[in-house]
Amino acid sequence: GESVGLHLPTLSVQEGDNSIINCAYSNSASDYFIWYKQESGKGPQFIIDIRSNMDKRQGQRVTVLLNKTVKHLSLQIAATQPGDSAVYFCAENMIKAAGNKLTFGGGTRVLVKP
Amino acid sequence: GAGVSQTPSNKVTEKGKYVELRCDPISGHTALYWYRQSLGQGPEFLIYFQGTGAADDSGLPNDRFFAVRPEGSVSTLKIQRTERGDSAVYLCASSASGTPGREQFFGPGTRLTVL
Numbered sequence: 001g002e003s004v005g006l007h008l009p010t011l012s013v014q015e016g017d018n019s020i021i022n023c024a025y026s027n028s029a030s031d032y033f034i035w036y037k038q039e040s041g042k043g044p045q046f047i048i049d050i051r052s053n054m055d056k057r058q059g060q061r062v063t064v065l066l067n068k069t070v071k072h073l074s075l076q077i078a079a080t081q082p083g084d085s086a087v088y089f090c091a092e093n094m095i096k097a098a099g100n101k102l103t104f105g106g107g108t109r110v111l112v113k114p
Numbered sequence: 115g116a117g118v119s120q121t122p123s124n125k126v127t128e129k130g131k132y133v134e135l136r137c138d139p140i141s142g143h144t145a146l147y148w149y150r151q152s153l154g155q156g157p158e159f160l161i162y163f164q165g166t167g168a169a170d171d172s173g174l175p176n177d178r179f180f181a182v183r184p185e186g187s188v189s190t191l192k193i194q195r196t197e198r199g200d201s202a203v204y205l206c207a208s209s210a211s212g213t214p215g216r217e218q219f220f221g222p223g224t225r226l227t228v229l
Contacts, residue, residue: 041222042222042223043118043205043207043220043221043222043223044157044205044220045220046217046218046219089156089157091156100145100209100218101147101159101162101170101173102147102149102157102159102218103159104156104157104158105156106154106155106156107154107155107156
């Protein structure tokens with residue numbers, strides 16, 4: 001079936017630097033693309049999402065970019081902090097799908113070095 | 115706290131045993147989801163409830179898995195004749211009906227280990 005995947009399994013970043021996490025998707029019919037952060041022992045936590053008709057969306061210290069031509073999604077974290085250390089997942093969501101279920105990729109672990 | 119809660123947080127069982135995992139959604143949320151997360155993987159959809167009924171159970175791997183939500187609030191995921199391959203973190207999420215995926219709030223999960 002269609003799936004969402006990631007390029008890099010682990011990303012080491014110096015504190016204060018910017019982080020970029022990438023994701024490739026295959027379902028061009030998805031309506032939303034969502035980034036989640038998951039810390040050890042916790043459930044995924046919503047970070048930011050972007051509708052399929054947008055190219056860029058900014059939040060607090062985070063920016064999501066969507067390139068529909070190459071089916072690529074990225075999450076940029078500005079001035080990475082130790083608290084940003086976690087696993088990050090991209091997910092896609094089709095509004096038409098029953099219950100708006102989410103399809104997740106495999107995750108990227110971000111390690112912030114002091 | 116007003117978040118999604120799951121019990122137990124950890125469950126260790128032996129192969130062949132029966133287990134029940136419980137989810138308490140956010141009050142007022144009519145939609146409830148179960149996902150399964152294997153080590154190093156993203157969560158995988160299992161089943162979705164709208165109210166008391168299972169609107170989509172296409173993610174359940176086989177007939178050993180069953181879930182109920184009899185009163186439209188608390189849900190129980192039931193696994194019969196557990197196998198070692200069932201070991202994973204089982205996540206529950208809830209949302210207000212009709213909202214897009216961003217508004218699914220996840221619980222901390224139940225870590226199931228089948229020996």
